[in-house]
Amino acid sequence: MHRTVLLTTLAAAAFAARAAEAPALMPLPLKMEAGAGALAIDAKFTAVATPADARLENALNRLVARLSRQTGMAIARGKPAGGRATLRVECKTRGALNPTLGEDESYQLQVTPDGALLKAATVDGALRGIETFVQLVVPGTGGFEAPAVTIDDRPRFPWRGFMLDVSRHWMPVELVKRNLDAMAAVKLNVFHWHLSDDQGFRVESRRYPRLQQFGSAGHYYTQAEIREVVAYARDRGIRVVPEFDMPGHTTAWFPAYPRLASGPGPFEIGGDFGIFNQVMDPSREETYIFLDGFIGEMATLFPDPYFHVGGDEVNGRAWAQSAHVQAFAKLHHLKDTRHIQLYFSKRIHQILARHGKTMVGWDEILQPGLGASTVIQTWRGRASLAESVKQGYRGILSWGYYLDHLQPASYHYGIDPLGGDTAELTAAQASHILGGEACMWNELASAETVDSRIWPRLAAIAERFWSAGDVTDAASMYRRLEAVSRMLEWTGIQHRANYGPMLDRLSGNHFAPPVRVLADACEALGLGPRRVNHNTTETPLNRMVDAARPESESVRALELAAARVAADPPADAIDTAVLRSQFSRWVANDREFQPLADANPLLEELKPISKDLSTVGVLGLQLLDLVTSGQTAPADWLAAQQGELNRMLEPNADLRLAAVRPVKILLDRAARAAK
């Protein structure tokens, strides 16, 4: 018989490297104890809750729908015919009508082969526990089942947020909703809605309708839609905090109301990105009268007591160029840009207070005298967060959680709101740190791509905000994330859905394996290395960098395999076989890729990185032979290869050639052996 070769792909490597970690819960609960046996989940599943409560009832309806999707079984929402329900939910009280900062979100969940009992102090707590229950359900030896377990859980931080920029690229209501569903699945509880920026004003104002008429190019949420989203979020235990960024990032307000600006018009909605010079005029009383009217209207539309007014990135140029702003500054002894902005912030703080709202703003609003309830959202670093709480304010951390930078999940996971500069705070000061918020700025993401830029990495950040501070094992996080990422698909989130279609588009509606192999080996670069200043809101987001994932699940698996091969003693032969076959695939890929790219401008830019991938494959095979044979290589050859790998790690077509990493592990091993 013909020799049989074990053929595998990157995907196979991902599989081979997977270590079972069940149940794949994320965030990890505070306390969890495994029991004996499992609770069967079948079409007869029922759930009941006390006390009678609309939110709880909706949650159980959603639970049943989700179990149906997750298991492919048609489970009807019914009451138990007799006997006990499969899942009983008992809340001590309903808790607050709206999700509220500081609400008791604790719950206890006990699953036995006879049934599941979920106890919570409030409905919000029950909502969290229901999500844990859903995550427990997997195909077991006797069909779908939830393993017997006792869980006692509560969050570490009360403010666990996600910010979505809907200005730079328009994000439709259904996209917002599916992200709320996914947020709820990982127990996030604040949706920070970045509703205005230079590139678009996204809310219907009835008092100032010109705002959306001239500031949105037709893409804005009606007030009915806002109410719908707020109710949708409330049902899932999520607060909605609106942000209207001011006095900077306000270009989209000016076509409608040029008098709000510090300088002369004409104005149009921003098409490119960055820090714009034009900002609101802090010197005219009309500005505050207008904002009082606007904030008053929005205060009734958004029920949450917290209201975000931005405050970031004012460069002061418009103020410096304006004679009347300068005159005003002199009169009020405002010695520089910073002090003018502090004056503006204080006025806004007063307006918010008059409308019953607590102010939230970015670092730049920080100054004494804003009222102790003010919340500072820090994007500049933990030193700034520490400074905020030292001044007596409360703070939330967003530095380190910028999803649009497209860092690996482990990077975000490693950043603790109570680590670094904040680790030195007193307990009292630390208690002012409410939690954190992940941010998704959308200069370079569209409705088609944004889900894949948020998920699954946001689940890892959600764990950072919810789970105990000592839950820091990134390897465990990744093992669970693999399963949770797939479970999230059943909530309706589209983070995995567009990868294939976008790659097929790149090759003209055909499936082209060389394009897929290259995409699997690459990672998309985010804001920062991918320069926004080559882009406008009109730039097509249909390149490989838009399809490629921020973090390659399969390359990560190859890294694990490489690490095992490089270990002492080396791992079993399967790892070597997996690496060899994958490296070989990379070697062969370029000669299939180049002819495709010759006739296709969407692939043209990828020619060099495709060539690099084959080079990486060749080196990978050489190093694999070296390492597994125990031979050593000349130091100068090793140094040359090191240089070559470093070169190939440089950005290329806005991509990172992730494939370099497993090969680098082997090279480091060979270099150690040569010493």
Added chain:
Amino acid sequence: MHRTVLLTTLAAAAFAARAAEAPALMPLPLKMEAGAGALAIDAKFTAVATPADARLENALNRLVARLSRQTGMAIARGKPAGGRATLRVECKTRGALNPTLGEDESYQLQVTPDGALLKAATVDGALRGIETFVQLVVPGTGGFEAPAVTIDDRPRFPWRGFMLDVSRHWMPVELVKRNLDAMAAVKLNVFHWHLSDDQGFRVESRRYPRLQQFGSAGHYYTQAEIREVVAYARDRGIRVVPEFDMPGHTTAWFPAYPRLASGPGPFEIGGDFGIFNQVMDPSREETYIFLDGFIGEMATLFPDPYFHVGGDEVNGRAWAQSAHVQAFAKLHHLKDTRHIQLYFSKRIHQILARHGKTMVGWDEILQPGLGASTVIQTWRGRASLAESVKQGYRGILSWGYYLDHLQPASYHYGIDPLGGDTAELTAAQASHILGGEACMWNELASAETVDSRIWPRLAAIAERFWSAGDVTDAASMYRRLEAVSRMLEWTGIQHRANYGPMLDRLSGNHFAPPVRVLADACEALGLGPRRVNHNTTETPLNRMVDAARPESESVRALELAAARVAADPPADAIDTAVLRSQFSRWVANDREFQPLADANPLLEELKPISKDLSTVGVLGLQLLDLVTSGQTAPADWLAAQQGELNRMLEPNADLRLAAVRPVKILLDRAARAAK
């Protein structure tokens, strides 16, 4: 350097075997002539239409949105600033307000590097032409573009339908809508909505609200939703023909109105499938009074003049057992079941006529005296269709177009409404054949799986109904279908979306390559070989057979490769390499698959077919060596292998091991060589 092996997968085979066929239009136009150059499609794309018409305007809005999705470019719907629009649409007249049987759907489309001009007699014609234009757009050498071309096109048949059963499994409104979008993309123009059956009554009746209250388990369309769908279809040039099946398949009516039934109750909605004994009582005048009221209400809800009243599969048992039906039959000289049903049909025909509706029914209603306008929909064969038109009625063919049987696209494609028994008709008789309808019965499909059971195969049937009768090259159809299937995704249809998630579910939210390899090598069996009588509406549709596709795109590519290897002279080495690597993958797959299946009841049933796949792989490698080396094998060995392959083609876990087919091609080649 280490030897480099060309590693590939099934998917790579699909790619290697792909022959470019551009533009990938489906249905193929009547006349098409390629021009020189191409029209660039970029963010500055504009379109204008005359005369001013709401449906046209909506169509252009959708066109722009679809081009945005298809290209990943943010194209705004704008008027040309100056100069000509990229696409100009000119309609001679608006045509009928509602899509109408026999409307002129012809169009002429001319694309040059300077612009595109679409001329049509009516708005419906323009809608068809716009879909052709969208299909032309591909990434070309200079960016996205439509190749220069002159097209003159019109349909062969005026009735090009798709029937969706929403009774056996509930199909939500958004699913109906996305199927309407995909239908429009391939120029289908009739949506036949099978709204009632034994397992559910799916429309809100205000006159008889008990129908939905007791007959739908809460899953029905409100009248507002019906109107919404009808308007949605109208916008896309699609007529909506409702079907209320009677007097059989009416179990869902009886819990609400037991007096409609021929026999005594109690009644409940059907949970299992098949032909139920209980049917409407044709002997009581009250039945007709009720149906007159009901049809009168529905006649205003559905504007199309055609109204489908089913009439299929009445076995007569309930009538035989009913003393009063028997007495009635005797009185009216109705000698058997068939004649009792004919009496019922005539009465229904009168009711429909009173409400201004033309009757459509299945074969079984056929009899003289129904009025020449009656349309017979044939599910039993073309002899029945010929008989219908010979009796002076009009007919549409559905035999051969049952999508739920999960036959390959080429099977449906090979069946012509004017072929077989209808080929002998006179021209006048043939003109009574209006076209055809593909049917999707949903005993074994759920909202999760149904799109993948309809698409892309329905596109091939749509071509049969639209394109000239001599367009019969299945190889060309398949080459275009590969691209069209992917283009359809941009309409929002989900036929490719759930494959990955469902396979991941089978392995417990993990990506398991052995499961994927097996799934790619298998095809789902449809109604017929997959027995419905083991199933109820509650049966989980989460098995491999539900995830697997009706037709394996990648196995088809391997068949093409095998045919080239088996040809004389043999093809180039790439085909051999592709086959060898894929066969090797199959050989290795089973030993990875079995441990997964040990602990997972969803995979348990697949153990034998997984074993067979490896056996197929082994034989494939042996045969490849034989064929490429030019050696011959003993006849008894060949015969034994033939028997083994035939055994492995037998249904297994409701799957067909498609992987057998390419190996069978090699075996046949080896057998020829041995002679």
